[in-house]
Amino acid sequence: MNNIDAEKAVLSVLISKPNSYFEVLDLFDPSHFSLEFHKFIAESIQKIHAEGTKLDVVTLLNEVNKIKDIAKYIATGETVPSALMSIASDFTTSGNLQKHLLILRQNAIRTKQMLLGHELLEKAKDASKDVLDNNEWLIQKAGELTELENISEFESNKEVVNRLIKKHEQLASGEIEQGIYTGLEDFDRVYSFRGSEFTVIAARPAMGKTAFAMQIAEDAARNQGKKVAVFSMEMSKDQLLTRLIAMRSGESAEQLNKGKINNISAYQRACSEMYTDDLIIYDMKNKISHIRNLRLEAKKLKAKEGLDMVVIDYIQLMEGSGKSREQIIADISRNCKLISTELDIPVIGLSQLSRQVEQRPDKRPQLSDLRESGAIEQDADGVIFLYRPEYYGITEDANGISQHGMAYALIGKNRNGRTGDIPLRFMGRSTVFYGVNEPTPF
Numbered sequence: 029m030n031n032i033d034a035e036k037a038v039l040s041v042l043i044s045k046p047n048s049y050f051e052v053l054d055l056f057d058p059s060h061f062s063l064e065f066h067k068f069i070a071e072s073i074q075k076i077h078a079e080g081t082k083l084d085v086v087t088l089l090n091e092v093n094k095i096k097d098i099a100k101y102i103a104t105g106e107t108v109p110s111a112l113m114s115i116a117s118d119f120t121t122s123g124n125l126q127k128h129l130l131i132l133r134q135n136a137i138r139t140k141q142m143l144l145g146h147e148l149l150e151k152a153k154d155a156s157k158d159v160l161d162n163n164e165w166l167i168q169k170a171g172e173l174t175e176l177e178n179i180s181e182f183e184s185n186k187e188v189v190n191r192l193i194k195k196h197e198q199l200a201s202g203e204i205e206q207g208i209y210t211g212l213e214d215f216d217r218v219y220s221f222r223g224s225e226f227t228v229i230a231a232r233p234a235m236g237k238t239a240f241a242m243q244i245a246e247d248a249a250r251n252q253g254k255k256v257a258v259f260s261m262e263m264s265k266d267q268l269l270t271r272l273i274a275m276r277s278g279e280s281a282e283q284l285n286k287g288k289i290n291n292i293s294a295y296q297r298a299c300s301e302m303y304t305d306d307l308i309i310y311d312m313k314n315k316i317s318h319i320r321n322l323r324l325e326a327k328k329l330k331a332k333e334g335l336d337m338v339v340i341d342y343i344q345l346m347e348g349s350g351k352s353r354e355q356i357i358a359d360i361s362r363n364c365k366l367i368s369t370e371l372d373i374p375v376i377g378l379s380q381l382s383r384q385v386e387q388r389p390d391k392r393p394q395l396s397d398l399r400e401s402g403a404i405e406q407d408a409d410g411v412i413f414l415y416r417p418e419y420y421g422i423t424e425d426a427n428g429i430s431q432h433g434m435a436y437a438l439i440g441k442n443r444n445g446r447t448g449d450i451p452l453r454f455m456g457r458s459t460v461f462y463g464v465n466e467p468t469p470f
Contacts, residue, residue: 221374261345342378358403
């Protein structure tokens, strides 16, 4: 079936059986129609339903006639009423409606791909254009094409409930896991990183957010058999692996960078543990780091090798689409959430906090401190703040308890659980977090 026949088939069903429109909302898009007259009819159908008006030939004809010079778009030379009735009378069955809409969508994507290829060729031939600018443009356009793929199929309540019953039974039996854990028992009792969830770990500089995220990633890969991808915008792969070796060996990362090793056997063991292929580090520093590029890379990795978790360090250093800084951050945040839902994996995004934190006497962060966009708070399923009072010279809490070596994971938002403060300890020498009731790791 060619595109024109598919367009007629779709419109005839939507006119003859108006309620079928609501069964294909996710697939129906007037821009997918190639004939202008068909496109105008599709837009009119969409508008009538949006306004809550009953759709029939009379209301549709009335809406179509509002379009200026509509008759000139009818290739057959018929009048508007005649052309509309001709399409409506072609109705046979609604059984293939979804199939016909998929044909339109496929052809729309194919057309966009051809236009994109032609435009890229013209840009590549223009010597005045910077090749990196061309790459940025291509990444953005590829992301727009990817958006066309996102179609969610309708599920009835019965289908969803039955799926949930099976999932809950599997969770109860241990057949599937409740999420990815940190290895920190006190923390894991309150929070885990689940599929389709986007978690933000936020802090001011020097609180240890990269160390905390890498500790989670490393434990997931080494102890839980998970495939984890870390996209680093700030630190190089060498720097991150040095951090991990220090975490696992108890050595000082600072001393390792000077070639000084205290415990050679612990160092060698830690190095051998880093040979794993389950922890993949993408060094994005000084490279094109557009969020849509990252999203495509995650999809590719999931399809080829499998992928259980993504860590992004950090959000504000990524590039996104938008005219203002707020719009760019909102685009990045939204795509982080889309990665988690599309791939059904947890995504951890690190975020800087505004200096507003340091204006408070106790220096404790809160949701309003998320920098540059409320979209991060809105999109995130969970927000975890890291807070080390000792860094600010706070040696005791309000009850006189020493804060030496203390760190706190403050769960400021948890869409699927409780919030609260989780006390931890932090060993600055090796940038390791551990539980308050656990012995010193080294």
